[in-house]
Amino acid sequence: MPVLHNRISNKELKARMLAETQPRTTISFYKYFNILDPLAFRNSLYQQFTDLSVFGRVYIAKEGINAQISLPTHHLAAFKALLYSVDPALDNLRLNIALDDDGKSFWVLRMKVRDRVVADGIEDETFNPSRTGEYLKADQVNQMLDDPDTLFVDMRNHYEYEVGHFENAIEIPSDTFREQLPMAVEMLQDNKDKNIVMYCTGGIRCEKASAYMLHNGFKNVYHVEGGIIEYARKAREQGLPVRFIGKNFVFDERMGERISDQVIAHCHQCGASCDSHTNCKNEGCHLLFIQCQECATKFEGCCSEVCREEVRLPETEQRARRAGRENGAKIFNKSRHRLQDGLNSTSLQSVE
Numbered sequence: 001m002p003v004l005h006n007r008i009s010n011k012e013l014k015a016r017m018l019a020e021t022q023p024r025t026t027i028s029f030y031k032y033f034n035i036l037d038p039l040a041f042r043n044s045l046y047q048q049f050t051d052l053s054v055f056g057r058v059y060i061a062k063e064g065i066n067a068q069i070s071l072p073t074h075h076l077a078a079f080k081a082l083l084y085s086v087d088p089a090l091d092n093l094r095l096n097i098a099l100d101d102d103g104k105s106f107w108v109l110r111m112k113v114r115d116r117v118v119a120d121g122i123e124d125e126t127f128n129p130s131r132t133g134e135y136l137k138a139d140q141v142n143q144m145l146d147d148p149d150t151l152f153v154d155m156r157n158h159y160e161y162e163v164g165h166f167e168n169a170i171e172i173p174s175d176t177f178r179e180q181l182p183m184a185v186e187m188l189q190d191n192k193d194k195n196i197v198m199y200c201t202g203g204i205r206c207e208k209a210s211a212y213m214l215h216n217g218f219k220n221v222y223h224v225e226g227g228i229i230e231y232a233r234k235a236r237e238q239g240l241p242v243r244f245i246g247k248n249f250v251f252d253e254r255m256g257e258r259i260s261d262q263v264i265a266h267c268h269q270c271g272a273s274c275d276s277h278t279n280c281k282n283e284g285c286h287l288l289f290i291q292c293q294e295c296a297t298k299f300e301g302c303c304s305e306v307c308r309e310e311v312r313l314p315e316t317e318q319r320a321r322r323a324g325r326e327n328g329a330k331i332f333n334k335s336r337h338r339l340q341d342g343l344n345s346t347s348l349q350s351v352e
């Protein structure tokens, strides 16, 4: 019987990983391609990845694969050889290798079969996510930015677009990808003769979006290879002008990587020029919003006076207030609710 799941405790697995002396490399990759039997594919891949001491998160669906993994660096060549041979669609697949990572983020391999690798809400059975638009490399992106017959479409969320985007890119004002897809089709309906360039953070969303545009009769659809991350990396490496302005929002402590010096956003509390996201210090709120240094001091890291009052209460009192209140990562969205007098007038939404 092959081992298809781990039966050792999480704590023990983590301890084992930390005790490893061999360096690990963290990589991510995704590919849209048809997998006829996702479970069989998963079970076979699980065994092969385990043999190479791969840890991480892998999602497999009928539409493809999405993976964030780490492996002993000396297994990298063997891993590539394996991955490239699993299916012709994976041959020579671009792997994103994390450079500033210690390889210690994962200590177990979790490989799951899902309905989709990126939830899209599309019910049309004839939609083929592997029929995607054309990839654009960094220099091609720059050429397209100068082409008057080309429209750049940002497929990320509002709070991401707010702090950084390609010059003149169109925002699709919704907080969920599933809502954005039909919205993009609708918004661009009169521009079917134009070149449509879609982009997102790492490429996985815009690639599916490009397939959806093609599915809806758009002819000239492109997407930025590897997303903003890869574009910025390649443009710098090749000495090209970097035409992404502001910050690329990422969900880690930095809450964004600065790409250009321009600050294109504003503090949500006072309106000063600022593009630093933060989470409200009130545990019962945790709102994701933009706050300048001055307001951070004034509001003690909170999004509002209400939250500031709350964090000043004794911990037991705070907990009592939180009980029963809906919690979770909330984001401030100006695209739907106009900023009036502070943040209390805005409604909050959960991040999908």
Ligand SMILES: [Zn+2]
Binding pocket: 267, 268, 269, 270, 271, 272, 291, 292, 293, 294, 295, 296
């Ligand atoms: Zn401020």
Ligand SMILES: [Zn+2]
Binding pocket: 280, 281, 282, 285, 286, 287, 302, 303, 304, 307
């Ligand atoms: Zn708050």
